[in-house]
Amino acid sequence: MLIQQFQGHGLSCVRGERLLFAKLAFQVRAGQLLILKGRNGAGKSSLLRMMAGFLAPYSGHFSLDDVTNDQDRDFFRQSIQYLGHKEGLKSDLTVTENLKFWASLNGVPTAGERIQQAMTQLHIHDLADLPVRYLSSGQTRRTSLARLLLRDDVPIWLLDEPVVGLDHDSRDVLATIMQSHLQRQGIIVAATHQDLGLKNVQMCEVQLDEFVTAPLIEEGV
Amino acid sequence: MTAFFSIILRDCRLSWRQGASSGMSVAFFIIVVSLFPLGIGPEANILSRVSVGVIWVAALLACLLSLDRLFQADYEDGSLDQLVLSVMPLEMTVLAKSIAHWMTTALPLIVIAPLLSVFMNMPAEGMWPLLSAMLIGTPGLSFIGSIGAGLTLSLRRGGVLLSLLVLPLYIPFLIFGVMAVDAAIGGFEPAPHLMILGAFTLTSMVLAPWAAAAALRLGLE
Numbered sequence: 003m004l005i006q007q008f009q010g011h012g013l014s015c016v017r018g019e020r021l022l023f024a025k026l027a028f029q030v031r032a033g034q035l036l037i038l039k040g041r042n043g044a045g046k047s048s049l050l051r052m053m054a055g056f057l058a059p060y061s062g063h064f065s066l067d068d069v070t071n072d073q074d075r076d077f078f079r080q081s082i083q084y085l086g087h088k089e090g091l092k093s094d095l096t097v098t099e100n101l102k103f104w105a106s107l108n109g110v111p112t113a114g115e116r117i118q119q120a121m122t123q124l125h126i127h128d129l130a131d132l133p134v135r136y137l138s139s140g141q142t143r144r145t146s147l148a149r150l151l152l153r154d155d156v157p158i159w160l161l162d163e164p165v166v167g168l169d170h171d172s173r174d175v176l177a178t179i180m181q182s183h184l185q186r187q188g189i190i191v192a193a194t195h196q197d198l199g200l201k202n203v204q205m206c207e208v209q210l211d212e213f214v215t216a217p218l219i220e221e222g223v
Numbered sequence: 224m225t226a227f228f229s230i231i232l233r234d235c236r237l238s239w240r241q242g243a244s245s246g247m248s249v250a251f252f253i254i255v256v257s258l259f260p261l262g263i264g265p266e267a268n269i270l271s272r273v274s275v276g277v278i279w280v281a282a283l284l285a286c287l288l289s290l291d292r293l294f295q296a297d298y299e300d301g302s303l304d305q306l307v308l309s310v311m312p313l314e315m316t317v318l319a320k321s322i323a324h325w326m327t328t329a330l331p332l333i334v335i336a337p338l339l340s341v342f343m344n345m346p347a348e349g350m351w352p353l354l355s356a357m358l359i360g361t362p363g364l365s366f367i368g369s370i371g372a373g374l375t376l377s378l379r380r381g382g383v384l385l386s387l388l389v390l391p392l393y394i395p396f397l398i399f400g401v402m403a404v405d406a407a408i409g410g411f412e413p414a415p416h417l418m419i420l421g422a423f424t425l426t427s428m429v430l431a432p433w434a435a436a437a438a439l440r441l442g443l444e
Contacts, residue, residue, distance in 0.1 A: 054308060056443045084308055088301025094240040095233070106229040107309045149305075 005066050005081060005157040007031045008189050013062035015048050022048055023213035026062070028206075032157075032187040035180070035203050037194065040210030046193035047087070049210070050160045053191060054084040066158075083153055084160045089146040093135035097126060097145050100134060101152065110152050120151035124175060139167045147176060154183060161192040173199055226311045227319050234323030244292065248285045249331045255281040256339045267344045274343035275353065275404045281339075282332050282357065283393050286364045289328050290389070291382045293320060293372040294439060307443065313436040317373070321365045321432070329361035345408075352407035352417070356400045359417055363424035366431040367392045373438030395423050 007029060014024040022045035030036040038046045051057040053064060055071065055078055064071045064078070071078050091100045098117065105113035121127040124144045134142060143166070150159060159180075165173055177199040180190055184203050192198065238245055259277050263269055297303040306316050333354060340353060371389035375381030403416035 054304070056304065056307065058444065079308055080310060082308065084304060086301055086304055088299075088304070090301035090305040092233070092237060092300065092302065094237055099233075099236070103229055103233050104305065104309075107226045107306070107311060109226060109310055 004187055005032060005189060007067060008158055008191075009065045010053070011062050011065070013049070013052065013064075014060040015045050015052065015057070016060040017045070017048060021060075021214075023210055024061075026208070026210070026213045028208050030189050030191065030206060031204075032189060033184050033204060034189060035184060035198075035200065035205045036189070036191045037198075037205060037207045038191065038210060039193075039195070039207060044210040044214065046210060047162050050084070050086070050162050050191065050193055053158075053160055054082055055079060081156060082158045082160060083150060083156045084162075085146060085150065085164060086162045089142050090149075091134045091142060091146055094133055096131050096133050097121070097137070098130045100145065101148055104149050105152050108153055113152070116152055117148075120148040123151065123179070124148050124172070140169055140172060143167045144172055144175075147179070150183075151179060154186070154188075157188050159183060159188065159190045161190065161194075163194055164192055165194060165196050165198060226309070227315055230306075230311075230316060230319035231323045231326070234320060235326055238323070238327040244289050245327045245331055248289050248328050249335055251288055252281050252285040252332050252335065253339065255284060256343065259343070271344040271346060274340060274345035275349060275401050275408075277343060278336060278339055278345075278353065279397050279400050282329070282336070282361065283364065283390070283397060285332055286328055286361065286368065287386055287389060289324070290365075290368040290372050291375065291385050293324055293369060294376050294442075295372070295381075298376055298442070303439070303443065307439070313439060314432040317369055317432040317435045317439070318366075318428070321369045321435075322362070324368070325362050325365040329357070329365065333357045333361065345404075348410075349404045349408045352404045352413040355417055356403040356413070356420060359424060360396045360400045360420045363396055363420075363427045364393060366424070366427040369435040370431050370438060373435040373442060376439060376442030396420065399423070 009029045011027055013026040015022040028036060038049060040046050048057060052059050055075065066078065066081055069077055101117045102113060105117060110116060121130060124147055126141060126144050126148065129137060129141060134145065137145065164176060168176060180198065181200055181203060183190060256277055259273065260270055294303060297306060307313055336353060336357060337350060340350060368389050371385045374388060375385045378384060399416045399420045403413040403420065406416055407413040
């Protein structure tokens with residue numbers, strides 16, 4: 003499954019009767035990284051949640067190649083992996099149990115092997131049998147990053163502040179993971195303030211602050 | 224299908240690790256039922272007259288007790304986002320979670336019910352009909368409950384509202400569950416009542432997951 007381009011057209015977001023951004027458009031091609039920037043509360047996370055389909059855009063739409071999100075929700079859902087602020091891990095299950103569950107939920111083939119590989123790559127293999135509640139926040143973050151590796155055939159990755167809580171080494175590992183996904187002609191959209199440490203990748207940026215246009219509220223968008 | 228069972232397995236395992244939720248429902252069930260002899264006095268005739276109703280009402284309330292955590296726990300730690308984005312349709316996820324809720328909440332109640340029926344001096348002819356009625360009817364309680372749990376997802380104190388939403392829908396289960404046992408005690412055939420009860424459960428199994436999934440999608444916004 004390869005997606006050539008992921009676009010957004012005329013997107014507006016309203017949260018709690020407040021217009022966060024309006025008429026936002028973006029385009030990202032296979033093998034490119036899109037970075038969302040903006041001050042706190044500019045709507046970076048909201049935009050990512052919109053892309054993932056959790057949040058309906060107030061106006062506008064997304065398209066993957068020629069398919070829009072109104073036409074085929076399932077296609078969108080299957081082409082997207084989302085990693086948000088919350089890790090989505092069960093604290094009472096061990097690292098392996100968590101990963102095994104996500105693998106079988108998404109029908110990952112040869113899950114056992116791939117979980118081993120992912121854990122080795124992210125240096126969490128010695129934590130395999132520890133319940134997630136005993137992990138530090140960086141270790142928890144790495145466990146949820148392992149999910150990306152388990153489904154690396156999914157073309158679009160949406161990452162919300164992916165480097166938060168990671169130490170220097172883990173950042174490098176994440177950069178390698180992201181780089182190899184881009185080399186496979188995948189697409190990554192990341193909301194971040196920090197440098198991701200990626201080299202030689204095609205990067206584009208959306209500055210959300212530019213789309214905050216307050217007078218639009220009076221015009222009714 | 225593996226994904227479906229892996230959700231059931233995960234929820235059962237979580238409930239087992241946390242221990243408290245299943246145990247609490249059972250303890251609540253026992254305590255509520257044993258309050259009645261203390262309240263109405265130890266007269267055997269009266270107790271036996273009200274026994275079936277008391278056991279059913281206590282079972283409904285015990286079932287309700289753990290419903291608010293059905294999706295809330297997953298919502299809080301971000302697992303719900305991942306469940307929604309997974310390859311499996313959300314309706315099936317809801318169905319799997321409802322079944323897991325039934326296995327961890329209602330099944331222990333059914334196991335303990337014969338003991339309480341003796342405690343309440345219920346006539347022995349009612350024992351099998353009571354167990355069959357609970358086996359047939361309680362899955363419906365979990366299915367219908369999932370709608371309420373979905374609707375109250377993002378509310379901080381949704382427990383009371385959940386009861387207000389769900390309890391009226393439990394009335395048919397209560398009526399036919401009690402009538403099946405009363406018929407058997409009175410020397411009639413309990414089968415017609417059990418069949419109607421089964422019809423309610425099957426209908427709720429088909430309809431509730433759709434309603435609950437729609438409620439969850441709204442709740443995630």
